[in-house]
Amino acid sequence: MARYIIFGLLLSVATLSFSNEGDSNDPFEGFNRVFYELNFNILDPLLIKPVAVVYDGIAPKPLRAGLRNFFSNLDEIPNLANNILQGKLSAAGQNGGRFIINTTFGLAGFLDIAKSAGLYPAEKEDFGQTLAVWGVPEGPYLMLPFFGPSTLRDAPSNYVDSLLDPFNYNDSLSVRVAVKGVDLISLRADLLGIDDVMSGDEYLFVRDVYLQNREYVISDGVIEDDFDDLEDY
DSSP, rough: HHHHHHHHHHHHHEEEEEEEESGGTTTHHHHHHHHIIIIIIIIIIIIIIIHHHHHHHOHHHHHHHHHHHHHHHHHHHHHHHHHTTTTTTHHHHHHHHHHHHHHHHHTTSSSSSHHHHHHHOOOOOOOHHHHHHOOOOOOSSSEEETTTEEEETTTTTHHHHHTTTTTOOOHHHHHHHHHHHHHHHHHHHHHHGGGGGSSSHHHHHHHHHHHHHHHHHHHHTHHHHHHGGGOOO
């Protein structure tokens, strides 16, 4: 499951309400439920969560914070590229400045020196958001095996953004796998409480959270107010 997808779930859990409005966006629900079982009821409880529990219990807080900073610093590269593609040049400059400062003075990103200097992180951007800004339709909801919730438009995002990950160009497969594994386990450890929040039909819960969160981030947090038309009365 992609790291940014699980993070999106966490951000949305506390504020979103759920309905069956997404049914029309889910024509492949039968297949999606099969892959949901694979991702969330087989791979996660058997492989990912147990390791995350151990990591949560033994990793010192400074190490965990440093790893989060390190991977967030790497994310500044696709953030920068996608902000440029979306015409958000100010945010792109912020991404570039943070990456340069934290990479050079923050021990390759383990320390967020840029934040201490007043240069705070901009919103995360991915290629799926870029396609949305370019007017590409969302398409049907998809549950991708091993990667998690997505849509037909968002599905290529992982691959395109991965082209900007410097570790993907490392000749050692073991290094690449180790880096991705640490990234996943680090994030999963931060989300151990999410299981207690999910209720009802968990497949619908995950689907609705993902679709509504994507709508939120694509619109940069600008939510249409259905009551605006009443201001004249």
